[in-house]
Amino acid sequence: MMIDRKQIVEIAENYYTDEIQIGTVASHSALDVFDGAVEEGFKTFAVCQAGRDKTYTDYFRAQRDVEGNVVRGIVDGSVTYDRFNEVLLPENQKMLVDNNVLFIPNRSFTSYCGIDEIENDFAVPLVGSRNMLRSEERGIGQDYYWLLEKAGLPFPERINDPQDIDELSIVKLPHAVKKLERGFFTAGTYDEYLEKSRSLIKQGVITEDALASARIERYVIGPVFNFDLFYSPIEEEMNKIELLGIDWRFETSLDGHVRLPAPQQMTLAEHQLTPEYTVCGHNSATLRESLLEDVFRLAEKYVKASQKHYDPGVIGPFCLQTCIDKDLNFSIYDVAPRVGGGTNVHMSVGHPYGNTLWRKQMSTGRRVAYEVRRAVETNQLDKIIT
Ligand SMILES: Nc1ncnc2c1ncn2[C@@H]1O[C@H](COP(=O)(O)OP(=O)(O)O)[C@@H](O)[C@H]1O
Ligand SMILES: [Mg+2]
The missing domain is CATH 3.40.50.20 (Rossmann fold)
Known part of the structure; x- marks a missing residue:
């Protein structure tokens, strides 16, 4: 209990x-x-x-x-x-x-x-x-996707049956060997799904079991923005929601793939063909100003839904991980209901948004400690x- x-x-x-x-x-x-x-x-x-x-x-x-x-x-x-x-x-x-x-x-x-x-x-x-x-355990009953749905928040459309894959999709499942890492792959058709999954199973990267319970969703073609947000239950005068920072991740071997010309990608060996998505670093970003208010709207809805369905709801730092498509629509593909994984990017120096709000260097770590104070x-x- x-x-x-x-x-x-x-x-x-x-x-x-x-x-x-x-x-x-x-x-x-x-x-x-x-x-x-x-x-x-x-x-x-x-x-x-x-x-x-x-x-x-x-x-x-x-x-x-x-x-x-x-x-x-x-x-x-x-x-x-x-x-x-x-x-x-x-x-x-x-x-x-x-x-x-x-x-x-x-x-x-x-x-x-x-x-x-x-x-x-x-x-x-x-x-x-x-x-x-x-809630961040993908696949359990009331996971973050469930909460996003309750909140009326946008997330990548789920594909229930791999046979329904009709355009670029991402298959999310754990890595077979690298415990806690990802065995993600992408596929544009059911045939590609079969071909890639067979090859990855053969290589020992994923297992049949994990594949059967994988989440398949539409691949959002666009940049990644992870919003490092903060909710303060004790704030009384100002808005309780703060945007502190924005990060995005370096991922092996995906980041190596995108630095190769297409013909070179095509001739990679079988074991190199499918990029892995293991996070190995972080970078900082800012967002076009006219989109910021959308982010606050997403955060407001998420916090509200968390309070309704997960009493007492979000407290302190949380991270909405999003992609933006060509029409500037956000899709939330992951939520961390705790300090995000990329906040070292503004450690000590603070972040433009956190610093702007607080008039001093304000990282996520400092914001947490300040809340305690x-x-x-x-x-x-x-x-x-x-
Ligand atoms: N629907 C999607 N469309 C495009 N890229 C995605 C999508 N879902 C995840 N990704 C990519 O995969 C990475 C990891 O996804 P995520 O769901 O956050 O996995 P984890 O729970 O392991 O952190 C993201 O950084 C993003 O680049
Ligand atoms: Mg994530």
Whole structure:
């Protein structure tokens, strides 16, 4: 059963507010979160996994002067487990609570620790909406597509049967070997779907099972804009919805393909023919001004629907991942109900939109920490944790 919000609020009520630390799983967007936390005067705590910990425990470790001001780096405290999911062990949860840690959920946290466990067992205050994390699991009953439909928001048309593929479509399924990565491919006809899927199964990139439950949808031909948004339940005077940044991703081997001339693409070996979509970096973008209001409309609708169907709804950072077609229509193809995966792009320097709104450098990480700061100062921490 989902941990009761009351229980979490009670835990946080026992925190020493002067000693609150910002913690997260040390991966994904953790650097942005830690950087923002330090900027807002918090100590930080990294939950690391052995073999991938040094970024946090060594290279970006914080050095503070006698007064506690940061001289270098961003990570104050850390723990390194053999596996990330050891953070779920009762004694390790207790350690976080004893250290007054508010935990920022990211995609690595949900992927490595498991949604059931986070919902039912992880009794550490999360900044954000615990019950919404599940919505990004494509294919479960009330996933983000379901919510987008309820909200009346545009998403790529679903194709229920591969035999109905009549124009360029994308088939979304997990990679067979690279756990947690994508085994996506595109096809313009049913024949192409058969040909490609057979080849990918033969190569061990995808499995028959995963293919059977894949989501197939129309491919939107146009640029990608991921909107790094923020919803503040404690804002009273200004709009509660903020656009902080816009990013898009570098993906292997897709980004290599688009840098080859077409004749060269045609002669690639079979194992190179179908690009992979593994995210390996981020870039920053801005949007044509006349389209910005559309984005706010999308965000307003999403937040409203989340409040109706996922009480209490979005809290803090979330990310609408969109494509824009030739008629400038948005399609939302993915939603992260938590800090997005591309926010390191405006880490520390802030983003044109966040900075413009706040009149100072405002990254997603800093915005999260600032929200905690404001909530603590106005005695409203209960409104931003679950
Ligand atoms: N309907 C679509 N049309 C065009 N490109 C898409 C579509 N859906 C996804 N993509 C591309 O695939 C990438 C990953 O898709 P996404 O649904 O976000 O997968 P994940 O859940 O693994 O993040 C996106 O960055 C985008 O470039
Ligand atoms: Mg995505």
